[in-house]
Amino acid sequence: MRADIDVAVCExxxxxxxxxxxxxxxxxxxxxxxxxxxxxxxxxxxxxSFVPPSVSGQFVDCEEVIADALTHDGLSVSxxxxxxxxxxxxxxxxxxxxxxxxxxxESHNQANVRCSRExxxxxxxxxxxxxxxxxxxxxxxxxxxxATALGCTIEGQVDPADVVRTAEKAxxxxxxxxxxxxxxxxxxxxxxxxxxxxxxxxxxxxxxxxAHFHDTRGLGLANVHAALDEGVRRFxxxxxGLGGCPFAPGASGNIVMDDLVFMLEAMGLKxxxxxxxxxxxxxxxxxxxxxxxxxxxxxxxxxxxGFAAANVAA
Amino acid sequence: MRADIDVAVCExxxxxxxxxxxxxxxxxxxxxxxxxxxxxxxxxxxxxSFVPPSVSGQFVDCEEVIADALTHDGLSVSxxxxxxxxxxxxxxxxxxxxxxxxxxxESHNQANVRCSRExxxxxxxxxxxxxxxxxxxxxxxxxxxxATALGCTIEGQVDPADVVRTAEKAxxxxxxxxxxxxxxxxxxxxxxxxxxxxxxxxxxxxxxxxAHFHDTRGLGLANVHAALDEGVRRFxxxxxGLGGCPFAPGASGNIVMDDLVFMLEAMGLKxxxxxxxxxxxxxxxxxxxxxxxxxxxxxxxxxxxGFAAANVAA
Numbered sequence: 038m039r040a041d042i043d044v045a046v047c048e049x050x051x052x053x054x055x056x057x058x059x060x061x062x063x064x065x066x067x068x069x070x071x072x073x074x075x076x077x078x079x080x081x082x083x084x085x086s087f088v089p090p091s092v093s094g095q096f097v098d099c100e101e102v103i104a105d106a107l108t109h110d111g112l113s114v115s116x117x118x119x120x121x122x123x124x125x126x127x128x129x130x131x132x133x134x135x136x137x138x139x140x141x142x143e144s145h146n147q148a149n150v151r152c153s154r155e156x157x158x159x160x161x162x163x164x165x166x167x168x169x170x171x172x173x174x175x176x177x178x179x180x181x182x183x184a185t186a187l188g189c190t191i192e193g194q195v196d197p198a199d200v201v202r203t204a205e206k207a208x209x210x211x212x213x214x215x216x217x218x219x220x221x222x223x224x225x226x227x228x229x230x231x232x233x234x235x236x237x238x239x240x241x242x243x244x245x246x247x248a249h250f251h252d253t254r255g256l257g258l259a260n261v262h263a264a265l266d267e268g269v270r271r272f273x274x275x276x277x278g279l280g281g282c283p284f285a286p287g288a289s290g291n292i293v294m295d296d297l298v299f300m301l302e303a304m305g306l307k308x309x310x311x312x313x314x315x316x317x318x319x320x321x322x323x324x325x326x327x328x329x330x331x332x333x334x335x336x337x338x339x340x341x342x343g344f345a346a347a348n349v350a351a
Numbered sequence: 352m353r354a355d356i357d358v359a360v361c362e363x364x365x366x367x368x369x370x371x372x373x374x375x376x377x378x379x380x381x382x383x384x385x386x387x388x389x390x391x392x393x394x395x396x397x398x399x400s401f402v403p404p405s406v407s408g409q410f411v412d413c414e415e416v417i418a419d420a421l422t423h424d425g426l427s428v429s430x431x432x433x434x435x436x437x438x439x440x441x442x443x444x445x446x447x448x449x450x451x452x453x454x455x456x457e458s459h460n461q462a463n464v465r466c467s468r469e470x471x472x473x474x475x476x477x478x479x480x481x482x483x484x485x486x487x488x489x490x491x492x493x494x495x496x497x498a499t500a501l502g503c504t505i506e507g508q509v510d511p512a513d514v515v516r517t518a519e520k521a522x523x524x525x526x527x528x529x530x531x532x533x534x535x536x537x538x539x540x541x542x543x544x545x546x547x548x549x550x551x552x553x554x555x556x557x558x559x560x561x562a563h564f565h566d567t568r569g570l571g572l573a574n575v576h577a578a579l580d581e582g583v584r585r586f587x588x589x590x591x592g593l594g595g596c597p598f599a600p601g602a603s604g605n606i607v608m609d610d611l612v613f614m615l616e617a618m619g620l621k622x623x624x625x626x627x628x629x630x631x632x633x634x635x636x637x638x639x640x641x642x643x644x645x646x647x648x649x650x651x652x653x654x655x656x657g658f659a660a661a662n663v664a665a
Binding site for chain 2: 289
């Protein structure tokens with residue numbers, strides 16, 4: 038993590054936020070979004086997913102978007118890869134990080150990627166072997182997202198012991214960092230606290246543990262607060278909360294990046310992000326996706342009078 | 352507090368939620384709302400404010416609404432009083448609690464009730480004397496709300512030492528309980544933690560300290576989580592988040608009661624409230640105020656599969 042910040046925020050709107058949206062987000066607007074958010078100080082952006090066009094038409098421009106994103110100094114550029122084939126496309130782009138996602142819930146993994154958790158772990162092992170196969174590839178960070186780690190729409194509650202087992206396997210196979218994902222917005226702060234404590238106890242203090250929370254049931258930022266208490270210092274979020282679930286109209290998706298940055302900065306935690314500049318990026322998203330509702334409180338209400346961001350105060 | 356719950360939730364929608372709404376909420380629908388929410392297990396409802404009709408036309412039916420609310424077994428019925436005159440109307444109704452509000456910010460107090468903080472404290476002293484003047488009045492709990500305790504739209508940041516001083520005066524004059532109010536939705540979790548710690552240090556462990564938070568900047572439930580950590584076990588909230596600020600269109604007002612109950616129950620904290628029954632009460636609010644947006648995530652998304660409320664689990 039950069040030395041000048043306390044908490045790293047990673048924009049996932051360009052991947053998780055738009056993957057379920059039918060309307061194609063134009064390539065030039067993706068580039069503009071990335072440029073503006075990088076300029077606002079967001080240090081990492083997941084810019085696309087290397088899925089085949091049959092899965093989502095949003096990502097036919099992966100290579101072009103990544104090449105452009107890599108022109109921004111200091112920006113860590115990441116992408117999601119569903120399998121070895123995606124990784125084979127990803128590594129040559131020269132990006133900084135590849136993220137692989139598997140579900141703790143067996144049923145969800147089957148529904149999502151049509152294979153068992155064991156097969157998913159094996160896919161990740163193949164990707165890690167590819168990473169280790171060349172000096173260039175070795176520069177790429179491999180992250181594993183533990184989806185449905187806090188609950189599943191098919192199975193309901195998920196066994197925390199399964200989270201630990203899967204995390205240990207991912208690390209054994211070569212993951213550089215892990216992310217606990219509340220994929221369907223089921224988590225509550227007590228549960229968040231418990232799962233991070235359990236993971237720390239089993240994995241030790243050195244493993245990088247991020248958080249990928251959704252705000253579907255309104256507890257997203259309360260869950261962030263609980264994770265902060267457990268020492269988590271990496272959070273995914275989506276500008277304007279893009280990525281609502283198609284099966285719950287009006288329900289929000291990823292936690293709102295702008296509100297997250299406001300909360301962290303108000304708490305005195307430096308994110309490196311200029312909140313005003315970040316909020317202004319919403320206009321690019323609105324122009325690119327005119328039919329999508331933009332969520333978030335701080336963009337509507339404005340910062341408190343006399344608000345001093347941690348970045349500025351320091 | 353009732354012995355069978357861990358956290359008390361108080362509905363303030365019928366007062367804070369509707370006081371700024373022009374459209375009159377019909378008396379029979381107020382009664383129906385109170386009846387349904389009491390039946391859902393909410394233990395305390397602030398049912399009106401004893402302000403003159405010139406201040407708000409919503410509360411011309413105070414006495415009738417209170418009399419009806421008092422028919423519900425086990426429900427604690429409270430009302431806001433702005434001054435001695437309001438208290439003179441309030442005590443004879445036989446309600447359980449009167450709440451008096453003053454602002455920590457001098458400018459906000461002047462803007463809100465057109466007098467200084469000192470004069471407001473003096474008004475409270477008069478109310479407390481009236482309470483102590485008869486055995487019937489002595490049955491009534493006196494609560495003091497410390498408005499703008501976490502920030503003010505006029506003055507910006509508020510000195511926590513002023514919160515302590517005002518709290519001490521209120522207790523000296525006869526307050527039975529205090530509530531820390533983030534009237535304008537400025538607070539963040541670190542600030543919430545700090546102010547409750549400071550108050551505990553100065554006031555001791557026995558003083559009842561509640562929380563009255565607004566969700567204007569999206570941090571309402573994160574602030575609740577911070578307050579829970581500091582031992583707070585009384586929270587005001589408004590069904591469907593009624594009470595948005597007229598100066599911030601779309602910005603929410605009080606924290607959403609339904610989402611609050613979901614969070615607490617999911618965390619294993621018993622509220623005594625049946626969440627399904629609570630969510631169903633939204634229909635009464637919608638029918639009474641067809642032009643008001645109803646907020647809240649859990650009403651849209653539904654509870655997680657396999658969700659076990661603390662009430663049921665216990």
